[in-house]
Amino acid sequence: MRLITDWFKRTFSDPQIVFLTLVLVIGFAVVLTMGDMLAPVLASAVIAYLLEGLVVILEDRGVPRWLAATIVFVAFVLFLTLILFGLMPRLSRQVTELVQQLPNMISAGQKVLMALPERFPEVISPQQAEQILDAVRREIGSYGQQVLTISVSSVVGVLTILVYLVLMPMLVFFFLKDKDAIMHWIGGFMPGERRLADQVWREVDRQIANYVRGKFWEIIIVWAASLLAFSLFGLQYAMLLAVLVGLSVVVPYVGATVVTFPVVLVAWFQWGWGSDFIWVTVAYLVIQALDGNVLVPLLFGEVVNIHPIAIIVAILVFGGLWGFWGVFFAIPLATLVNAVLRAWPARKPLSSPA
Numbered sequence: 636m637r638l639i640t641d642w643f644k645r646t647f648s649d650p651q652i653v654f655l656t657l658v659l660v661i662g663f664a665v666v667l668t669m670g671d672m673l674a675p676v677l678a679s680a681v682i683a684y685l686l687e688g689l690v691v692i693l694e695d696r697g698v699p700r701w702l703a704a705t706i707v708f709v710a711f712v713l714f715l716t717l718i719l720f721g722l723m724p725r726l727s728r729q730v731t732e733l734v735q736q737l738p739n740m741i742s743a744g745q746k747v748l749m750a751l752p753e754r755f756p757e758v759i760s761p762q763q764a765e766q767i768l769d770a771v772r773r774e775i776g777s778y779g780q781q782v783l784t785i786s787v788s789s790v791v792g793v794l795t796i797l798v799y800l801v802l803m804p805m806l807v808f809f810f811l812k813d814k815d816a817i818m819h820w821i822g823g824f825m826p827g828e829r830r831l832a833d834q835v836w837r838e839v840d841r842q843i844a845n846y847v848r849g850k851f852w853e854i855i856i857v858w859a860a861s862l863l864a865f866s867l868f869g870l871q872y873a874m875l876l877a878v879l880v881g882l883s884v885v886v887p888y889v890g891a892t893v894v895t896f897p898v899v900l901v902a903w904f905q906w907g908w909g910s911d912f913i914w915v916t917v918a919y920l921v922i923q924a925l926d927g928n929v930l931v932p933l934l935f936g937e938v939v940n941i942h943p944i945a946i947i948v949a950i951l952v953f954g955g956l957w958g959f960w961g962v963f964f965a966i967p968l969a970t971l972v973n974a975v976l977r978a979w980p981a982r983k984p985l986s987s988p989a
Contacts, residue, residue: 705812850885898916
């Protein structure tokens with residue numbers, strides 16, 4: 636008990652450590668307790684943070700802040716419009732076609748699975764094949780119930796999306812235009828001596844800004860390369876699969892492994908064990924290899940200096956706390972934790988009285 640008391644006194648005797656701890660605790664408490672209510676605000680703040688780099692570039696060239704913010708905001712709205720009205724309808728159409736083809740795919744998979752005991756009787760028995768089929772049927776049934784639940788609540792979901800489409804662009808614009816005023820207002824609540832918090836923020840800002848902007852370009856490049864390869868080979872649902880491959884880079888190590896299954900399965904159901912299947916699989920593996928060994932070092936370098944084990948732990952922890960968004964922001968949050976640990980001052984033990 637004395638050891639804990641001495642550590643507490645030694646650590647929190649510095650007011651800067653107390654302030655940094657208080658900021659972190661309040662921030663996590665707000666996200667945990669009011670994350671759903673403040674989701675549009677938090678998402679808009681993140682988007683404005685990503686667009687801030689473009690605003691700064693225009694400011695460095697002599698463009699006034701309000702004009703630079705307006706130009707970047709208009710470009711962002713045009714990009715969002717292109718996604719909503721150019722990409723989403725095509726994705727929706729391919730998802731519908733894939734759902735319609737699922738019964739045929741499942742039937743073909745059942746025939747292949749039931750033929751395995753005849754070809755490899757020493758590996759799998761007919762009873763085991765039946766058990767696997769039953770498990771697959773149960774999983775498909777549970778997914779069907781989930782889809783039905785989602786469709787029932789789709790009206791609420793559409794209304795929520797419409798609200799977000801109105802609120803978020805407004806919030807993004809004001810975050811960009813009035814950044815200095817907002818930061819000045821927040822700074823009024825902070826103590827004058829906050830060297831430790833500033834040190835953490837500078838490191839987090841440098842690493843997260845480079846990471847998120849680099850990740851955006853990685854998604855675009857991987858998506859474009861996958862779409863080009865899948866379209867050249869005539870793979871069905873090329874746009875849908877390319878988008879999945881592009882988004883898979885958000886989750887390091889895990890995403891590429893998970894997305895491999897739909898790509899390989901769609902190619903197999905379309906061509907079987909033919910040369911086209913082999914070439915598409917090889918092209919997909921080449922894209923993944925180039926992404927990990929060429930694109931990632933080129934875009935990121937050594938900016939995010941976090942061990943792979945720490946990244947996987949961060950994905951599990953923050954994904955368990957906040958679901959999809961926790962997985963999406965796992966590495967930036969891990970970067971924040973790493974910056975706090977690096978900035979935390981090492982203190983010598985309190986000297987015992989003579």
